[in-house]
Amino acid sequence: MTTQPSGPIGIAGAGAWGTALANAAATAGNDVVLWMRSPEQAKALAQTRTNARFLPGVPLHGRIRVTAALGDLASSRAVLLVTPAQTTREMTAALSSVLPPGTPLVLCAKGIERKSKAFLCDVVEGVRPGSPVAVLSGPSFADDVARGLPTAVTLACGDAALAEELATALSGPTFRVYHGQDLRGVEIGGAAKNVLAIACGAVAGKGLGESAKAALIARGFAELLRFARAYGGKAETLMGLSGLGDLVLTCSSAHSRNFAFGQRLGQGMSVAEAAGGKLVEGAATASALVALARAKHVDMPIAEAVDRILSGAWTLDEAVDALMNRPIKSEH
Ligand SMILES: NC(=O)C1=CN([C@@H]2O[C@H](COP(=O)(O)OP(=O)(O)OC[C@H]3O[C@@H](n4cnc5c(N)ncnc54)[C@H](OP(=O)(O)O)[C@@H]3O)[C@@H](O)[C@H]2O)C=CC1
Numbered sequence: 282m283t284t285q286p287s288g289p290i291g292i293a294g295a296g297a298w299g300t301a302l303a304n305a306a307a308t309a310g311n312d313v314v315l316w317m318r319s320p321e322q323a324k325a326l327a328q329t330r331t332n333a334r335f336l337p338g339v340p341l342h343g344r345i346r347v348t349a350a351l352g353d354l355a356s357s358r359a360v361l362l363v364t365p366a367q368t369t370r371e372m373t374a375a376l377s378s379v380l381p382p383g384t385p386l387v388l389c390a391k392g393i394e395r396k397s398k399a400f401l402c403d404v405v406e407g408v409r410p411g412s413p414v415a416v417l418s419g420p421s422f423a424d425d426v427a428r429g430l431p432t433a434v435t436l437a438c439g440d441a442a443l444a445e446e447l448a449t450a451l452s453g454p455t456f457r458v459y460h461g462q463d464l465r466g467v468e469i470g471g472a473a474k475n476v477l478a479i480a481c482g483a484v485a486g487k488g489l490g491e492s493a494k495a496a497l498i499a500r501g502f503a504e505l506l507r508f509a510r511a512y513g514g515k516a517e518t519l520m521g522l523s524g525l526g527d528l529v530l531t532c533s534s535a536h537s538r539n540f541a542f543g544q545r546l547g548q549g550m551s552v553a554e555a556a557g558g559k560l561v562e563g564a565a566t567a568s569a570l571v572a573l574a575r576a577k578h579v580d581m582p583i584a585e586a587v588d589r590i591l592s593g594a595w596t597l598d599e600a601v602d603a604l605m606n607r608p609i610k611s612e613h
């Protein structure tokens with residue numbers, strides 16, 4: 282599958298990550314069309330050239346054209362879908378009405394569809410059967426990417442040549458995109474690490490210490506690996522950027538919304554207070570992740586604990602007790 286190298290890179294969603302990716306793609310030498318749903322906000326962004334709401338202080342690259350008309354994405358060589366995970370189905374359907382069937386869709390959200398428990402690639406394939414789909418994921422705070430700090434991510438697509446072509450097109454001097462074919466592994470890494478980051482944040486917020494946090498990262502990674510293997514992801518993918526890399530980043534920084542949400546839960550806030558109106562993908566995905574794990578008898582006690590805390594079934598103290606008092610077992 283070959284894309285139209287002359288077309289712009291389309292970006293659907295102008296939140297923090299969509300705006301940062303737009304800047305990265307433009308810096309890499311592409312014309313970029315950045316779509317957002319609000320015509321008023323698109324007008325303001327086009328005029329001020331700064332996304333004051335989601336990425337304050339970062340000027341928009343000159344090669345980015347802002348629009349609120351989805352049809353303006355029609356001539357894109359590829360479209361990066363950068364709206365929240367739970368909007369993937371509706372956004373894919375909307376994009377399908379304006380994009381030629383051969384236009385690759387690159388999923389940049391991290392999550393699992395809560396209602397159907399479907400992986401996002403499967404959602405896209407269901408809505409756009411036969412059209413190329415890719416996933417871009419890895420340790421990358423929008424702010425870091427937008428400010429041109431060195432960042433590495435990975436892009437997976439079943440079509441190896443297309444994966445390489447897209448990775449090359451998006452890579453720039455400070456944004457390095459690796460490529461591969463393990464779509465499932467890459468998307469699981471991004472979706473599951475957010476749930477585990479909530480647990481790490483809760484440990485930090487409750488003041489349980491650095492040792493507990495490190496243990497949680499290591500045992501969380503074991504859960505992630507088990508889950509990925511059960512669903513056809515490759516272990517080597519999970520040991521890379523979208524897996525270990527993103528787990529470490531998200532579990533060690535209050536800059537992460539998932540970690541910060543967990544931290545506030547640990548400090549005693551309610552689930553609604555702790556979210557503070559921000560997008561917390563791990564909270565939206567936890568129940569689906571746990572249901573999928575149970576369906577394949579994958580042991581994920583940390584993810585289970587997060588899900589139970591979020592549903593109100595357990596307090597944080599009960600979760601810690603349950604995790605520490607599981608039967609002693611072999612580490613592997
Ligand atoms: N921020 C980061 O550092 C990174 C984020 N990601 C992932 O990228 C995804 C997006 O995150 P991020 O950009 O940070 O989120 P933000 O909260 O910053 O932005 C979300 C964007 O999505 C738009 N949006 C929300 N709902 C809809 C909808 N139903 N239809 C169309 N547009 C919608 C919002 O528009 P409106 O303002 O109109 O509500 C907003 O522009 C998440 O899955 C996240 O995990 C991945 C890597 C890094």
Ligand SMILES: O=C(CO)COP(=O)(O)O
Pocket residue numbers: 391419420421422423475478527530531536537538539540560562
């Ligand atoms: O995915 C991210 C970094 O790789 C961003 O994480 P948060 O959504 O927790 O802020």
